[in-house]
Amino acid sequence: LDNPNDVKELIPEFFYFPEFLENKNGFDLGRLQLTKDRVNDVILPRWANSPEDFIRKHREALESEYVSAHLHEWINLIFGYKQRGPAAVEALNVFYYCSYEGAVDLDAIADEKERKALEGIINNFGQTPCQLLKEPHPVRLTAEEALLKHNKLDTATVNLFQNLSDLKSYSITVTTDDVSVVKAIVPKTQLRSFMSQGSPEQLVTISQNLVLGTHGWLPYNKNISNFTFNKDQTVTNPKTLRTLCGPFAPGLEITSKLFVVSHDGKVLFSGGHWDNSIRVTSLTKGKVIGQHIRHMDIVTCLSTDYCGIHLISGSRDATCMIWQIGQQNGSSGDLVAKPVQILYGHTDEISSVGINTELDIAVSGAKDRTVIVHTIRRGQYMRTLRPPSDSSLVTTIPCLALSWDGHIVIHSSIEGKGTLKNKNALHLYSVNGKYLGSESLNEQITDMCVSGENIVLGSRQGFLSIKNLYSLSLSIAPLAMRVPINCVSVTKESSHILVGLEDGKLIFVCVGKPTEAKSGQISRKRWGTGRRASQISSAETEYNTQDV
Structure with a gap:
């Protein structure tokens, strides 16, 4: 590394692919000349306890403040004004002349031997990239400077995972007669025109009695408070109720896994129907615009990818199906689903599914205790994961989730035990199926999702937990919601x-920031409950998660 003539760069695998550090195929790579030790896995530095830890810390270093502060210097050397001329000489950034763009015109050399000799020299020394800049590149903003600039925006939001010590919860009732909320989500890529910038987006809710709600939602407005929520009044008016067409299969539990909202917020895909269909419902009209019957039994779970290209469904018939989401012919522009793959391998009912189009993987968990990974484009079987368990009792996979970089988080549950101790567990696998660890749970998980490097869990015992994706340890103490949680989701910001x-409440967990009081803001106490709530608007009340 100290030799100026020895130019090295780290390949991209150093920042995302831990498997390249291991000799998984057991190839004979020879022995060291001095110690005669066999060459096998790469010997890691002492600060890394595993290949995964090595890659993760490398990636953190790449995104560190130090690298950000010096990034412009690298750009100046490789693509900028220090690539050539006196500035390059002063920076000791001079290479063999043949490596520079335009230094040699190979087509103009008539002598075949001379041309081949120059080609060999260029191949040996490499080629310098094109010079893009003649002036010094500006310095990147520090994280503090970027945050100050971001906070000046009227719609600036705060990442709650970076401020876990300052979380607050707010409560809104979105159903009537205390009917449970089974799905609540803000679609990711709602189309906005220039005229609608700054206006509320859409927040979709589904209640246990299958009533649809499309509420107005703004994540933050400096002139109001931590968020703006405009309740959909049709959910409380019997004359304007929009309900999903039924009936659903007898005895089927209505959970969040049966529903997927398209990323543009226009349609709802639903499973669990008596005729084994997946139905497409317009959220604006509340009417069915599509019905697809491909499974031989009831559809038990649905999931979509991060970019909204594919949908995956699981069924009681032990198969999964991948659907391509696209617009139907005609002027309506409504989304429909087209089946593209059927996935086999399980021997029992599918209980949870996940999909990642960017990484070409579809994952399914079933009551047969297995998790199977397929490819999306070809529907090819890749591997079977069997989460470890010390019990001989029946184990199921109620929930699973995929991270953006392909980590597979699996919730396993043992049936038939009387107590919660050691009944539920969380397991982590890499994108290539390597087992990375497990953590026992003292609660029954009802829903979970992965956001960045965080796992968000909701439980039947009423606790909201946030865990680190890599260590599976709690990032903060669980938030007590007091009543069972049916669904959890993280907004796109x-x-x-x-x-x-x-009990029909929708809870918003966010970073508590100083709020600008509205007219009529009051504080009150709910007599008989021992809970204190501050009303910050006509609809939202602060929800104290510390009282148990």
């Missing part, structure tokens, strides 16, 4: 966690 409760 990572500014809020939406929590649907069994």
Whole structure:
């Protein structure tokens, strides 16, 4: 590394692919000349306890403040004004002349031997990139400077995962007669025109009695408070109720896994129907615009990818199906689903599914205790994961989730035990199926999602937990919601966690910031409950998660 003539760069695998550090195929790579030790896995530095830890810390270093502060210097050397001329000489950034763009015109050399000799020299020394800049590149803003600039915006939001010590919860009732909320989500890529910038987006809720709600939602407005929520009044008016067409299969539990909202917020895909269909419902009209019957039994779970290209469904018939989401012919522009793959391998009912189009993987968990990974484009079987368990009792996979970089988080549950101790566990696998660790749970998980490097869990015992993706350890103490949690989701800005409760309340968890009081703001106490709530608008009340 100290030799100026020895130019090295780290390949991209150093920042995302831990498997390249291991000799998984057991190839004979020879022995060291001095010690005669066999060459096998790469010997890691002492600060890394595993290949995964090595890659993760490398990636953190790449995104560190130090690298950000010196990034412009690297750009100046490789693509900028220090690539050539006196500035390059002063920076000791001079290479063999043949490596520079335009230094040699190979087509103009008539002598075949001379041309081949120059080609060999260029191949040996490499080629310098094109010079893009003649002036010094500006310095990148520090994280503090970028945050100050971001906070000046009227719609600036705060990432709650970076401020876990300052979380607050707010409560809104979105159903009537204390009917449970089974789904609450803000669609990711709602189309906005220039005229609609700054206006509320859409927040979709589904209640246990299958009533649809499309509420107005703004994650943050400096002139109001931590968020703006405009309740959909049709959910409380019997004359304007929009309900999902049924009936659903007898005895089927209505959970969040049966529903997927398209990323543009226009349609709802639903499973669990008596005729084994997946139905497409317009959220604006509340009417069915599509019905697809491909499974031989009831559809038990649905999931979509991060970019909204594919949908995956699981069924009681032990198969999964991948659907391509696209617009139907005609002027309506409504989304429909087209089946593209059927996935086999399980021997029992599918209980949870996940999909990642960018990484070409579809994952399914079933009551046969297995998790199977397939490819999306070809539907090819890749591997079977069997989460470890010390019990001989029946184990199921109620929930699973995928991270953006392909980590597979699996919740396993043992049936038939009387107590919660050691009944539930969380397991982590890499994108290539390597087992990375497990953590026992003292609660029954009802829903979970992965956001960045965080796992958000909701439990039947009423606790909202946030865990680190890599260590599976708690990032903060669980938040007590007091009643069972039916669903959890994270908004696209990572500014809020939406929590649907069994008593019909929708909880917004966000970073508590100083709020500009509205007219009529009051504080009150709910007599008889021992809970204190501050009303910050006509609809939202602060929800104290510390009282148990």
